[in-house]
Amino acid sequence: MPLSGSPARWLRSGRTTILPTMASGDDSPIFEDDESPPYSLEKMTDLVAVWDVALSDGVHKIEFEHGTTSGKRVVYVDGKEEIRKEWMFKLVGKETFCVGAAKTKATINIDAVSGFAYEYTLEINGKSLKKYMENRSKTTNTWVLHLDGEDFRVVLEKDTMDVWCNGKRMETAGEFVEDGTETHFSVGNHDCYIKAVSSGKRKEGIIHSLIVDNREIPEILE
Numbered sequence: 001m002p003l004s005g006s007p008a009r010w011l012r013s014g015r016t017t018i019l020p021t022m023a024s025g026d027d028s029p030i031f032e033d034d035e036s037p038p039y040s041l042e043k044m045t046d047l048v049a050v051w052d053v054a055l056s057d058g059v060h061k062i063e064f065e066h067g068t069t070s071g072k073r074v075v076y077v078d079g080k081e082e083i084r085k086e087w088m089f090k091l092v093g094k095e096t097f098c099v100g101a102a103k104t105k106a107t108i109n110i111d112a113v114s115g116f117a118y119e120y121t122l123e124i125n126g127k128s129l130k131k132y133m134e135n136r137s138k139t140t141n142t143w144v145l146h147l148d149g150e151d152f153r154v155v156l157e158k159d160t161m162d163v164w165c166n167g168k169r170m171e172t173a174g175e176f177v178e179d180g181t182e183t184h185f186s187v188g189n190h191d192c193y194i195k196a197v198s199s200g201k202r203k204e205g206i207i208h209s210l211i212v213d214n215r216e217i218p219e220i221l222e
Helices: 130-138
Strands: 005-008 015-018 029-031 047-055 058-066 073-077 082-085 091-097 104-114 117-124 142-146 150-157 162-165 173-177 180-185 190-198 204-210 214-219
Touching: 029 150, 047 104, 047 117, 047 130, 058 091, 058 104, 082 091, 082 204, 091 130, 117 204, 130 173, 130 190, 142 204, 150 204
Parallel strands: 005 029
Antiparallel strands: 015 117, 047 058, 058 073, 073 082, 091 104, 104 117, 142 150, 150 162, 173 180, 180 190, 190 204, 204 214
16 A cells, blocks of 8 residues: 655755645655665654764764654664654754764754745754765775675774774874874784875875775775
C-alpha cells in the first residue's frame, strides 16, 4: 500500500523542505528519487531530514523528526536519540546539540517557507553544512586504506597536526627530515607517517602525504 503524507526531498547541501498534505491526516514522509531510508518508517513516521557529516573522528549521521501537527522534534546522532520534545506549540525554531568525540556544535534550523511548507538546514560550528565542509577541506587531509582485512580512515588536522584513525586520536611522534617533517604513528603492526613538504608555491602551501609500509596512500575528498 503506498504511503500517504508529507513528501520530503533530501539535499546534500544541508537543506531539505517538507510540504505537509492536509488531507492525509498523518506526517509519514514519501521519499523521492527512490532514496529509501535505512530504518523502519514505523519507528520514524515524522522523519524529515538526514545529513551525513564528516568530522575527524568519523562520518556521523544526523536524523531529524518533525511532527508538523504536534510540533514534535526528535534528533538522532548515529542512531542515538539526543533530543526529544513531544509537544511544541511553535513549529519553527532551532535545536542545538553536539556531534562526535570533539563535541562539535550542531544546530538544526526549522523555518517556514510558505503556508505549511517547512525548510530544515543544518549548521556546524555556526556555519552552514556546505560552508563548513568547504572550510574543512582546506584544514584537513583524509585517507582511506585497507589493512589486514579492515578499513581505516585517517584524518590529519593541519592546524594542530593531530592525527585521527577510525575515531581515535593517535599518539604521534614528530621528526624533522631534510626536505620537511614526518609525523609517525602506528596502525596495528603497520608503520605509518605523514610527510609534510613545501610545494614551493604560495597558493598550495604545504603538501601532506600519508606513507604506510613505505607505500604512499592516495588522498580522498570528502
